[in-house]
Structures are given as structure tokens and as C-alpha cells.
Amino acid sequence: MTSIRKVSAIAGVSIATVSRALKTPEQVSPGTRQKVLDAVKEAGYRPNWLATSVKTGKSKSIVVLVPNLLNAFFQRIIEGIESAAQECGYTVLLGDTQGRKTLENEYASMVLTSRADGLIQLDHCFPFSDNDAELARSIPMVSVGERIESQHHYPFIHLDNYSAGRALAHHLISYGHVRFGAIAGQIQSQIYRDRLSGFKSVLAEENIDFPDSMLVGGSYTIEEGIRGVNELMKHKKPPTAIFCFNDDIAIGAIHQLRSLNYKVPKDVSVVGFDNIRVSEFMHPPLTTIDQPAYEMGVKAVEMLYRMMHNQELLRTREIMPFTLLERHSSGPINRSTSQ
Template sequence: MSNIKKVSELAGVSTATVTRTLKSPELVKPKTREKVLRAVRESGYRPNAMATVFKRGRANSIVVLVPKLVNPFFMNVIEGVQTGAKKHGYTVLLGDTKGKSELENQYASMVLNGRADGLIQLDYTFPFSKDDTELGQNAAIVSVCDRIGGYKFPFVELDNFGAARALTHYLIELEHTRIGIISGQRASQIYFDRFSGIARALAEDNIVFEDELMVGDHASFENGREGIKTLMALDSPPTAVICFSDDIAIGAMFGAKELGLSIPKDISITGFDDNPVSQYFDPSLTTIKQPAAEMGERAVNMLIQIIDGNPPTRLREVLPFELVIRDSTGPAAH
């Protein structure tokens, strides 16, 4: 497929001018616009995008990229997205990327070929392919839950630092001083913020965190199951474990029971998200409640502002958390 550089060479203009012509043709001089459009036709670059330029209309739809569609937390976010989109007269196109870049690229291209007016990303990655990077940087995008690293797109997120700090202080009040962590993706901003919150709380109580107490690298039941076994095999195992998602925590609880441990008598386990199943697990899970649906709806509101040419004045919107205390935590075993 031809790329934007080839179009710019054929038209005798810069790639920035090509981008501007495809995105906002009314801002380009007629003579220049015609040269670019002719080059696009000759090169075969983005024929669907051309149809959108000629149509000068909107698809009245937004595409949402979801790394794991079956995740209950993401499903709640999507519910909020759909609520917000309906209020604005937009339909929602779901892209289950399964965390794979090629699927992200495929779904993200819908914004460039006119099938969608904007994009909401629920992961931390830039969703456009290398060839589409220049155009993608100028697309209407909002990220929710996490941030797209290296780019200044607006985002909606939880106060992950504050939530992790509060959760850690709660465990310290229960006399836990050796606290383990089973984390999710370590390349994400969520990981950095939550770990920073835990580290701050420990430091405030003069507790030293040891690197061996951190395990895990993705949000799954199996990560939790294997992570708890790794932690409990340490010469000095933790008395409490903070999991970076409810899925991880449920896996950790299953693994702890396989080891013959009693929760919370032998080990306290906490999660993050407050998925519906968390309150029905045995024992019920202490966790951080995220206002998932509200996050999704606010992301839509920000995105529509951008589509309408009125980008939000603030790039970051932070929502509050709630510490939900249930039966999976208790006083430290001595």
C-alpha cells in the first residue's frame, strides 16, 4: 500500500500538508488541495479516506479498542461509553484487539478511512500502524483507564496513586509490614502509579519494600495463581498481597487455597476494580472500586468535544476511588 510520503512526493508538498488536506481540506488552498487529492488517487492511498473527504460528512460513530473484551471491568467501561454515545447520537463500534498490535492497527484505521469519527483506547499503546503514525497523531482520540505513552492525547483515569496508597495504609493498619504485589502490565502508566502509591505508603510508615515481593506481568487468573505461589515460596513470605486487578486477585485466592492456606487467617489478598463477581467469591474480595461506567461516559464527552472542534482545556480527568473492605483481608498472622 502506498504511504503518505509517496503522496507528498507525487503532489510536491510536505507530508504535513497531505495530512492537513485529508483531515481538514477546508484549511488548504484549492490549488494545493487538488494536487494532493490527485496524488492520492494516483497512488491508491486511502481510497476510503478520499470518499470521506469528498463527502465532507460524519460517520456518527466512534470505535472503542478493548484489549480483553471478556474482562468485566472493561465491559462496565463500555457500558458507560454506549450510554454517552447514545446521548450524542453516536453509535459504538467495538474492536476486541486481544492486546495485539495488528488488530489495533486494523481497527484504528477505521478513523482514517471515514468509518468512525473518533477513537477511545482502553489500553496504553498507540493504536495506529507505523505508516499511519502521522495521520493518527492528528486523529480524535481519548484514552480511558490508561494513558497512551509518548503522546498528548486526553485521558480519563482513576486516582491510581491515591487508591494504591489508601489500600496499603489499610493493610498497614492491620499490622501487615511485609506486603507482596502481583502486578499487571509493567509498561503501563497504571503500573507506575499504583506501585508509586504503595511505595509512598510504605515509606510513610518507614517500611522497606524488597524487590522479591513484586511478581507478575499481566492481568489474568493464571498470573495471580502462579504469582501467589512464587511469593509464598520465599524464605520470608508476605502476610498480605495487593493484586493489580480483581482477576489477578481471584487467581491468587485460588492458588492460595491450593497451597492449603486460609484467607485471611494465613494471607490477606486484595484486588483492584470491584468486578461484580468479587463480592460473591469465597471469601469476598477486598478491593478498590472504580467508577468504570462513569469513566467511559466522560471519555465519550471529551471525544465529542474534539470531534466538534472544541478540544477540552484539560488533558487529564481524574475520578475518585472507593476502598471496599470485605472478607479477604484481616489482621497479620504472627
């Protein structure tokens, strides 16, 4: 690797002048500037990014913790993050944690070792190891989708999950459904509580019973959708409408309903959440909640930027709007088969 000293030797100037010619060209006379530029080209010089960062103390990078890169919803958020980060001169380091605590700890600690200046968490847990917890106190961090559990002072951006749950319930009730099932994703998260309580609140208002046995699930995967349907449809009076906590679950659910010879939506209505890319192209196309994932990513970077530059945050919590997309996986109850 050619260094700045080599360039300075070729150009016949000091290393300080080379540095200035590249970083603050207006501080250098046109003649020297040209000499330096020529020398740079001749030497094939590229400044060592590490050296610059170690001197300035800023890595100009942010690390993003993603529980699962396969999740199409997260991908949209990431796109938003990357585009916004680039806008303000930051590089994004993607940490695919695969839900593993050790991996998460490791990526998070990048922010403690000057490898990154800030952190965006897409999961709901506090990403630092117990060892690092103390140090991490004052780190710039924002979370998207979920609120950092037991560390409520970190700013976060999320959907109005409660209202979305209500919207889905209203949608299904308007089709005449009265027997509901739900397949949840990760339990013990704010998202879970909000979506569920929103959904339940409407049922309660309408005096519709929703026994605990009709709530199953545990992870945001296709497999969970399959398992969930198997469980729900075992009941003597199975649900005629199923609320899946994300589109992956819904895809699995619809697949399994078909395997069990139920027609969707004729026999069972299914609704999802997130509006991932394929939802629209499934058969039937999925009724779901569209989240402004991209915008959420952008917002996250904006907030993080302010934190990294010690600027005051306007607010520590950002609630984003959603849209209910009524497609064809939900429909009117089939009075003949729903006894």
C-alpha cells in the first residue's frame, strides 16, 4: 500500500501539504495542488481510511442489527436506512444476528470499539452483553419497529400497531366473521402486545368471544403459519378468519389451509401484516397491513444523526401511519360451512 509519505516524496512537498491538498484544497496553492494530484496518480495512492478514522475519532459508519435478513419487511427498512445514511455521508454495516445473542453482542460492540458511531436496532432487545451494558449507556442508538425492552430511554420509531390490529378486526367483522384465530410472531414484544390488544379490543366491543386457545404462534416464519393452522383447525369449532402477525406466517397458513382442503377465502379468511413483495402475487393475493418500512428506515437515520452530533431530538418516539390493503385472502363468511 502506498502511503502519504510516498506521495509527498514524489511531489517534493511535506506530508502535511499532501493531506491538505486532498482534504482542504483551498489551503494549497494551485501549483502545489497540481503537483500533489499528479503524484497521487503516479503513486496510485488511496488514503488509508482506517488511519483517517483513528485520527478523527469518527468512523462515519453506523451498524444496523437485523434479526433476520430473509425477512422482506426488514429489507425495506434497510433500503431506507442505506439511502438516508449515504445522503449524510455514512456507511452502513449490516449485522445479521439470526436471533443469536452472541452475534448480536458482537455487532453491537462495534459501536464501543470505534468501528461505528451509532446503532440502529431492528429487534426489540437490548443488544449489548451484560459486560458492555454499562459502557453502552450513552451510545447513540435508535430502534425501529420495536421499543428497546427495559431500556425505554432510547428513541424509537414504530407503527401504530394497536390501531392496525383494530383495523384488521373491523375488516374481518365487516365480512361477518365471529370465530377468530390468531397466529402470533415473537411473543413478549411490544408489537405482539399492541397488535393483539388492538385486535381484541374490537372483538370485546362487539361482544365476540376470543378464547386463549385461539391464539397460537411464536415466531415470524412460514413454518409457524403451518403449525398454527394445524393447531387452530383441530378445534371442533375452528376459526373462519385468521389474523397472522406477519405475511410470512400468512403464507404458511394459506399453504397449510389448502393442504387441509380449506378454500381461502371461501372457508377461511386470512390476513397478514407488513405487505412484503410477494404478498401481492400470492394466490390469493394477501390482505395485509402496509407499513411505511422505507420511511421508517429514513426516519431512524435522521434521529440517529442528531444523536451522533449531540443535537437535541425533537421527540423520542415516532409513530408511523399504516394502510390496510384489502386483497383477496379475506372475504365474506361462508354461512353453509361455518357451523
